Amino acid sequence: MTALTTPERTAPAMPAGVRGRPARRRREAIDVVTGLTFLAPKLIFFGLFVAVPFIYTFVLVFQRGDVLMGFHWVGLDNIVAVASDTLFRQTLLNTFFFMVVYLPLSLIVPLGVGRLFASTLRGVRIYRALIYMPSLLSIVAVGLIWRLMLDPDSGPINIALRALGIDTFNPFADGTTAMIAIALITVWGGLGFGGIIYMAGLNDIPGELLESARIDGAGAWRIFWHVQLPLLRPLIQFLAIINTIGAVQVFDIIFVLTKGGPGTSTSTAMWYIYTIAFNGGSVGYAAAMSVVLLLITATLSVIYIRLTRTSDR
Template identity: 55%
Template sequence: MVSVQETRLSPAAPENLPARRRRRPVGRAATYRDAALFLLPKALLFGVFILVPFVYTFVLVFQDGSLLGDFRFVGLANFATILSDSLFLSTLKNTLLFLVILVPLTMTVPLAVGVLLSSKLAGLRFYRSLIYLPSLLSIVATGLIWRVLVDPQSGPLNLFFQRVLDIEVPWLSNGTFAIFFIAVITMWSSLGFNSIIFMAGLNDIPDELVEAARIDGAGMWRTFWSIKLPLLRPVMQFVLILTTIASVQVFDVIFVMTKGGPGTATYTAMWYIYQNVFNGGSVGYAATMSVILLLLTLVISAFYLRATRSDGRGRG
């Protein structure tokens, strides 16, 4: 007679148990395949809507033709035309003026608001939500709102300055003032976004450094200038480059508020490109101007990065 214990320990017993599944080892090829399948939809979208138009822009640079077609190869003729195009040079001047106005506004006002939002204030969540409200509006809606506010006949803001303060403000009738006013509106529309970025950067600064500076006798302003501001350099670089790109590509707010007027006083480079493409001009010529704007943006961004990096090395 075989005991129960012997039956349990006999080699035939495991045959009655269900077979366990063996996991196949996953190789690198299978891992790369799964990752490629996962990224394929996004890669296709990127290629169709970004990469292909980007490459095709450089093809159009050497051609001439309208949206209706009839393209022909012209070589470097578009670049030669740009050098003698006084209107394009004027648009570059207006674009750079807009950049010069917008960048200081964006680097100071949102930074000051970010400092306030990072401090310990009563009702801080309410203030953060209130500051971020303009960023929820599209720039087109923002431009329409401000255009109604400064309307020469019935704009509430314009009437307030005229009847209460007795000041005649050329909101959109003077070219230089219109560019300045549009830069202020652009800064206001992105105030919440940039303020939150600066606030996050300030909150990321270790409290030990601030406390050590205070123990050494540094005041609030000295602590901000010598401790917080240098540590905010990566955040400031990020905001600076984003603002530069937005300045060079400014179009929608111009389209809504001035349409390039008065005359050509607020013609920006992107507005001029739009006029060339959709008003019977040359698509190749517009592509050439786009490439020049791209190179201009890269040069300015590289200058920013080099200037701030050399400043950081000098401090070190």
């Protein structure tokens, strides 16, 4: 009599997707570690030179003193002092005047340059190189160039004016003309960057849209106003935001050209903060003004973003 044998039970085969999960997770973990390894130098640099100083600025707001003599806590005294500082309010007004002159020009003039860059004009590559060249220079170099150009005694512009029988022109002798000149020089320094941005936007517009407008009888001005300009709106918003931030923080061109003079007529908020922090004033008081300027910049940015979103809707 033969014994009955039962077949051996085998474990059910695992789906291929389940078998591959541990290996996939290991690969994902390796990818994360590799990515963090490559990011580590930049994260360390950001933490040491951006995040830590930014946070420490808010600590300095409640302190007085300097690096050599040490700091001591004063509570809200710095904030109260900033609120009653008439010179700080004057520098804010000077900064606002600079913005009023600079911002429209920094958006309109590069737009014309961008149209030139995007054109098929003969020799346009040479024009691009010549106009973009100032953007390769630092703003300090730009300021030094124009200070030499406008020098009342030896500047080539005034030499040419005197040769024509015209009186010497010194825009930095008067506060209003000095601020206007600073705004114009700043626009000149960033002309190539804005022109390249606009050129990229113009070249990205489909040719079919322009051709359809021409077929419908639209001239060059109507095509620009009703077709090209609306499509350039995101770029205009981008340039407006970064130029607004740059205008609020204008400092280096002031340092090179006028050092806040004549008097305090070209002293901007950032220039005043610099003089308080490094010319015998209180670092904590300068930090308090920096925080106020940060809040003003953030408020302007939020208002502008909200207005542009409303317009888009």
